[in-house]
Amino acid sequence: MAIGASAGAIQALSRILPELPEQYRIPILIVVHVPADGSDLPQLFRTKCRLAVKEAEDKEPILPGTIYFAPPDYHLLVEPDRTISLSLDAPVLYSRPSIDVLFESAADAYGADLTGIILTGANEDGADGLVAVAQAGGVALVEDPAEAFAKAMPSGALARCPQATRLSLDAITARLLAIEAS
Amino acid sequence: MDATLGDAVSEAIEDIEIPLLLEALYRRYHYDFRHYARASIKRRLHQAREQLGFASFSAMQDAILQDPAMVPRMLNYLTVQVSDMFRDPSYFRAIRETVIPHLRTYPSLKMWIAGCSNGEEVHSFAILLREEGLLDRTMLYATDINPAALAAASAGVYPLDRIKAFTTNHQRSGGKSSLSDYYTAAYGRAVFDKSLRSRVVFSDHSLVTDAVFAECQLISCRNVMIYFDRPLQDRAIGLFRDSLPRRGFLGLGSKESLRFSEHNRAFTEFVSDERIYQRNDQ
Ligand SMILES: C[S@@+](CC[C@H](N)C(=O)[O-])C[C@H]1O[C@@H](n2cnc3c(N)ncnc32)[C@H](O)[C@@H]1O
Numbered sequence: 001m002a003i004g005a006s007a008g009a010i011q012a013l014s015r016i017l018p019e020l021p022e023q024y025r026i027p028i029l030i031v032v033h034v035p036a037d038g039s040d041l042p043q044l045f046r047t048k049c050r051l052a053v054k055e056a057e058d059k060e061p062i063l064p065g066t067i068y069f070a071p072p073d074y075h076l077l078v079e080p081d082r083t084i085s086l087s088l089d090a091p092v093l094y095s096r097p098s099i100d101v102l103f104e105s106a107a108d109a110y111g112a113d114l115t116g117i118i119l120t121g122a123n124e125d126g127a128d129g130l131v132a133v134a135q136a137g138g139v140a141l142v143e144d145p146a147e148a149f150a151k152a153m154p155s156g157a158l159a160r161c162p163q164a165t166r167l168s169l170d171a172i173t174a175r176l177l178a179i180e181a182s
Numbered sequence: 183m184d185a186t187l188g189d190a191v192s193e194a195i196e197d198i199e200i201p202l203l204l205e206a207l208y209r210r211y212h213y214d215f216r217h218y219a220r221a222s223i224k225r226r227l228h229q230a231r232e233q234l235g236f237a238s239f240s241a242m243q244d245a246i247l248q249d250p251a252m253v254p255r256m257l258n259y260l261t262v263q264v265s266d267m268f269r270d271p272s273y274f275r276a277i278r279e280t281v282i283p284h285l286r287t288y289p290s291l292k293m294w295i296a297g298c299s300n301g302e303e304v305h306s307f308a309i310l311l312r313e314e315g316l317l318d319r320t321m322l323y324a325t326d327i328n329p330a331a332l333a334a335a336s337a338g339v340y341p342l343d344r345i346k347a348f349t350t351n352h353q354r355s356g357g358k359s360s361l362s363d364y365y366t367a368a369y370g371r372a373v374f375d376k377s378l379r380s381r382v383v384f385s386d387h388s389l390v391t392d393a394v395f396a397e398c399q400l401i402s403c404r405n406v407m408i409y410f411d412r413p414l415q416d417r418a419i420g421l422f423r424d425s426l427p428r429r430g431f432l433g434l435g436s437k438e439s440l441r442f443s444e445h446n447r448a449f450t451e452f453v454s455d456e457r458i459y460q461r462n463d464q
Contacts, residue, residue: 057439058438077219079221080221086408089222
């Protein structure tokens with residue numbers, strides 16, 4: 001599962017991640033746009049969540065029941081063998097880490113098994129990535145722009161990716177729990 | 183054929199074409215990207231194909247095989263030239279405060295900056311060594327596979343608009359002088375003093391295909407091996423192990439570590455937060 005968010009991300013993720021039970025198996029990879037010297041998200045969510053939360057490390061295998069955050073100033077990619085790689089390639093849409101980079105590589109690696117979720121944010125990063133997720137047969141979910149703190153990112157994703165489903169944060173959480181149960 | 187199926191098929195074709203293109207580049211020109219981390223290579227090859235206007239990777243491969251002039255262009259896509267002077271200032275501070283006191287005990291020193299890109303890192307080391315009074319007894323080897331990057335590194339000229347960030351980094355790294363002592367500004371460019379490079383040998387060297395060339399007391403290889411797959415990382419780390427004497431130092435990028443490496447046991451963590459390791463007896 002891959003999640004991308006920008007402005008307002010902490011509040012939105014705080015509604016979703018703490019709801020996931022300890023036995024939740026699906027690994028979750030998250031890109032949040034933060035400044036290079038920004039806040040320590042893994043640290044912040046570790047105290048709120050029942051799942052293991054960590055900063056993604058280069059070449060580590062992606063394990064079940066773990067939430068991975070992209071480190072500030074690095075792109076986060078999933079390799080075909082489902083390990084993580086980091087890169088310092090130029091920012092994409094002024095963003096590093098970039099949601100598009102994560103989603104496109106994860107769509108390659110996981111195909112139809114992937115769920116991609118775009119939450120609140122003030123730029124258009126993630127829209128192309130979500131298209132890649134849908135094209136690979138995965139599930140594309142978008143936070144309802146009407147309730148999002150910043151609308152540009154979810155609106156952009158819905159406009160680019162017609163297959164995406166628009167949902168409230170609570171409904172997204174319910175979907176994540178349902179996907180795990182199925 | 184519906185659109186989704188079409189995408190799946192072209193995706194599958196690409197997964198055949200990309201390894202073939204990398205094989206062609208290797209067999210014809212000996213540049214070996216076959217074991218680079220695949221996800222980011224694929225992204226950069228997509229950029230190359232779009233920007234160079236090829237209909238397919240196979241067409242691009244054909245052009246590469248026929249036309250050697252394609253090689254430098256491909257290298258500029260396949261390698262990532264993103265760097266800064268005193269990037270991660272705390273790394274340079276740790277070198278200055280904890281590594282330099284050990285290095286000071288040697289009558290002469292050799293250092294290897296592997297994957298030096300456009301020279302930001304090697305200039306940072308030269309300035310640091312000058313400030314610590316060690317530059318005159320040090321030889322620096324700055325290596326890379328991209329000839330354009332090596333040329334830029336040995337010229338030491340950077341756009342003036344990058345100087346502000348370089349200066350802040352230099353100060354945060356514990357710099358003892360002013361960065362402006364080392365360059366002259368002209369026509370929107372900062373030209374770094376050539377005396378900084380008088381102790382530097384720039385050379386074409388690949389961590390993938392070349393061998394160890396000297397014993398070095400300090401090796402800095404930052405943000406190069408993140409582009410490699412794990413066996414290739416181990417090859418490069420093996421070169422460093424063989425190049426370092428006992429108690430020699432290896433510095434990596436801030437998101438790299440030896441934890442997953444088969445050579446892990448040959449090194450001891452020296453400043454673990456800064457990914458600085460020391461060669462031990464094993
Ligand atoms: C992101 S830059 C790192 C620059 C600098 N070390 C830093 O951390 O700021 C990566 C560099 O590694 C070089 N490189 C890529 N493959 C290499 C190889 N096989 N051997 C040596 N250098 C390589 C690239 O050409 C590029 O200049």
